[in-house]
Amino acid sequence: MKKKMIFSDFFKNNGVVMGTLLIGLVSFWLIFLIILPQLSMLDYSFRFNLPPAEVGGPKDVYTLSNYEHLIYGSDSTHQTYNTVDLKVFVRTIIAAMLVTIFNIFLCYPLAYFLGQSKGSGFVRLLVVLLIIPYWINEILRAFALRIIFGDSGLLNEALMFLHLTSEPIDFIRQDIALYAGLGYAYILLMLFPMYNVIESLDRNQIEAARDMGASWVHIHRRIVIPHAKPGIVSGATMVFMLSAGALAAPQILGGPSSLWFTQLVYQWFNDSLNWQQGAAYAIVLLASTIIIVLTVMKIFKVNMGDIGK
Amino acid sequence: MSSGVAVDLENITIRFGDFTAVRDANVSINGGDFFSFLGPSGCGKTTILRAVSGFLEPSEGRVLIGGNDMAGIGPNKRPTALIFQNLALFPLMKVWENISFSMEVAGASAAERRKRADELLDMIALGGQGDKLPSELSGGQKQRVAIARALCANPDVLLLDEPLSALDLKLRQHMRTELREIQKRVGITFIYITHDQGEALTMSDNVAVMKAGVIDQIDTGHNIYDDPSTPFVASFVGENNVFRGKVKSISGNEAVVTTNRSGDLLSRITPAQVGNLKVGDDAMMFIRPEALELAPTDADSKTTITANVINEEFEGNSFSVFLEGDGGKMIKMSVPNLGQDHISARGENLSLRYDASNAVTMPAGELASE
Numbered sequence: 001m002k003k004k005m006i007f008s009d010f011f012k013n014n015g016v017v018m019g020t021l022l023i024g025l026v027s028f029w030l031i032f033l034i035i036l037p038q039l040s041m042l043d044y045s046f047r048f049n050l051p052p053a054e055v056g057g058p059k060d061v062y063t064l065s066n067y068e069h070l071i072y073g074s075d076s077t078h079q080t081y082n083t084v085d086l087k088v089f090v091r092t093i094i095a096a097m098l099v100t101i102f103n104i105f106l107c108y109p110l111a112y113f114l115g116q117s118k119g120s121g122f123v124r125l126l127v128v129l130l131i132i133p134y135w136i137n138e139i140l141r142a143f144a145l146r147i148i149f150g151d152s153g154l155l156n157e158a159l160m161f162l163h164l165t166s167e168p169i170d171f172i173r174q175d176i177a178l179y180a181g182l183g184y185a186y187i188l189l190m191l192f193p194m195y196n197v198i199e200s201l202d203r204n205q206i207e208a209a210r211d212m213g214a215s216w217v218h219i220h221r222r223i224v225i226p227h228a229k230p231g232i233v234s235g236a237t238m239v240f241m242l243s244a245g246a247l248a249a250p251q252i253l254g255g256p257s258s259l260w261f262t263q264l265v266y267q268w269f270n271d272s273l274n275w276q277q278g279a280a281y282a283i284v285l286l287a288s289t290i291i292i293v294l295t296v297m298k299i300f301k302v303n304m305g306d307i308g309k
Numbered sequence: 310m311s312s313g314v315a316v317d318l319e320n321i322t323i324r325f326g327d328f329t330a331v332r333d334a335n336v337s338i339n340g341g342d343f344f345s346f347l348g349p350s351g352c353g354k355t356t357i358l359r360a361v362s363g364f365l366e367p368s369e370g371r372v373l374i375g376g377n378d379m380a381g382i383g384p385n386k387r388p389t390a391l392i393f394q395n396l397a398l399f400p401l402m403k404v405w406e407n408i409s410f411s412m413e414v415a416g417a418s419a420a421e422r423r424k425r426a427d428e429l430l431d432m433i434a435l436g437g438q439g440d441k442l443p444s445e446l447s448g449g450q451k452q453r454v455a456i457a458r459a460l461c462a463n464p465d466v467l468l469l470d471e472p473l474s475a476l477d478l479k480l481r482q483h484m485r486t487e488l489r490e491i492q493k494r495v496g497i498t499f500i501y502i503t504h505d506q507g508e509a510l511t512m513s514d515n516v517a518v519m520k521a522g523v524i525d526q527i528d529t530g531h532n533i534y535d536d537p538s539t540p541f542v543a544s545f546v547g548e549n550n551v552f553r554g555k556v557k558s559i560s561g562n563e564a565v566v567t568t569n570r571s572g573d574l575l576s577r578i579t580p581a582q583v584g585n586l587k588v589g590d591d592a593m594m595f596i597r598p599e600a601l602e603l604a605p606t607d608a609d610s611k612t613t614i615t616a617n618v619i620n621e622e623f624e625g626n627s628f629s630v631f632l633e634g635d636g637g638k639m640i641k642m643s644v645p646n647l648g649q650d651h652i653s654a655r656g657e658n659l660s661l662r663y664d665a666s667n668a669v670t671m672p673a674g675e676l677a678s679e
Binding site for chain 1: 362364385386389391393397399401402410411414462
């Protein structure tokens with residue numbers, strides 16, 4: 001009933017031609033650009049990697065073997081686990097979580113500062129300055145960080161000049177460059193949702209709390225953070241999803257011994273030409289991150305609707 | 310509850326860069342008083358309130374609360390509670406949590422806080438509504454919750470920044486009475502900021518009228534209305550008809566002013582300006598609309614004004630008659646509705662009289678802009 005009303009209003013406001021066109025375009029986007037590609041990946045993940053001649057033949061049946069490979073490896077007796085890939089998977093998820101938490105702590109004070117010093121020209125300039133590096137391609141940014149973190153990079157040179165270290169520190173091998181790169185890659189996606197919600201907080205509420213004797217910690221715990229929660233969660237969701245699914249930063253900044261799960265997916269697709277296996281890995285990553293996000297939202301009592309606000 | 314504590318402002322000047330928001334304000338507020346700062350927006354009244362609450366430090370001068378200098382003491386350490394213009398209730402907390410927030414800050418247990426909140430809810434006639442969210446309350450109820458929240462900390466001084474301005478007329482009038490009642494009940498000092506002279510006059514023991522950062526007059530509402538000390542106060546508080554002219558003669562506290570349009574008129578010199586007004590000075594004489602009446606034919610010309618009627622409006626309890634006045638301004642006469650059909654006809658030449666004791670004269674000055 002209510003849905004019907006929304007649609008009739010929609011056509012009334014936009015006219016039949018424009019309305020049909022808009023709905024058509026949105027449906028096209030949803031169906032052909034999001035749902036169908038994902039469904040085809042899902043379908044791939046349950047099939048054997050067959051030579052082209054056998055596709056559609058009697059051997060082309062559904063199987064769980066691609067998923068079993070992630071857990072047990074090529075051991076068909078299921079005696080040993082695929083510890084290499086599983087380790088990479090768990091490490092990717094945990095690292096993405098840490099990157100997300102790091103970004104929350106880094107962005108919150110900044111978002112608070114930007115959001116509460118409303119309308120000043122200086123703040124607007126700061127926001128523009130934050131955006132400018134993102135005009136540059138993600139891969140170039142990752143290479144720039146690699147140069148900064150390199151043995152004879154800016155950071156090591158500076159540390160040695162200040163005599164804080166005598167030998168250059170291997171930031172790449174110790175994964176420091178990787179985490180810095182991941183943190184940096186999506187930090188604006190954390191900052192802006194937070195900035196938006198904090199900007200909408202009535203300053204008088206902070207002053208009222210202060211007037212009633214609340215400390216800064218108490219004000220943030222009881223007033224600012226509850227208000228900013230939807231923004232924090234929506235930023236955290238994006239940063240976590242994108243970090244877990246990042247490819248450029250791990251490829252360029254990762255140490256030789258540390259693989260990111262997306263790199264495994266990439267290898268299956270590109271090097272092994274086993275799309276079925278790659279699709280299974282990708283689906284596992286997607287499903288796990290969705291489950292984690294939903295669980296965290298449940299724990300922090302945030303609804304989907306709040307995030308869209 | 311604590312009894313009233315005096316608040317003194319000594320030579321307060323507050324500057325923001327080059328702009329002086331408050332200039333040399335001296336106010337002494339008795340403990341337990343309902344004191345209002347009245348003035349148009351931008352006159353510096355909110356700035357004064359912020360200086361008392363501790364959100365800003367005066368550039369010069371001292372704020373004393375209960376005789377103690379408040380310099381360097383933050384808003385959270387002062388015995389004041391502030392009610393904001395938009396109330397600033399916490400939308401994500403329940404009503405009872407809002408009310409008892411100051412106790413939460415002080416570390417009281419949930420049971421203690423709930424008990425105190427329920428007591429206060431009873432006091433503001435909102436018993437049993439503690440578990441609602443502020444958004445579920447009406448405007449007047451939110452207002453009362455904000456008062457209860459401020460009173461919860463047992464402040465010595467309650468500061469109110471135009472808290473009624475968001476309410477509709479009926480509710481606003483009702484809340485005036487209620488605020489005054491609450492103030493009498495708790496007995497603490499209330500400092501009230503408003504641009505609404507009706508609010509200031511009905512509720513306050515004393516009123517300070519402010520203009521562009523300067524306090525023009527501090528007095529009881531009655532004296533401010535009857536004996537305004539400057540043209541600004543005379544024209545800002547209530548309605549007033551102004552007659553410009555030069556002082557012709559002075560005898561005691563009465564003066565005759567040769568007005569630009571109505572000849573020589575007799576009036577009182579407003580008490581604050583007795584002695585300041587000299588013969589030959591530019592002067593302004595004010596007569597309230599309700600002090601004017603239709604003149605009998607034998608009326609004394611020194612208290613009679615003749616003018617052409619421009620318009621007449623029926624206001625229910627009274628008629629407002631507008632007559633051609635001085636310098637493009639209309640003279641307004643207010644006549645109580647006692648069953649007449651009308652008072653005048655358009656274009657009619659009317660003679661109006663007044664009692665000299667109801668007209669006040671003072672040195673010419675700036676009027677309140679309308």
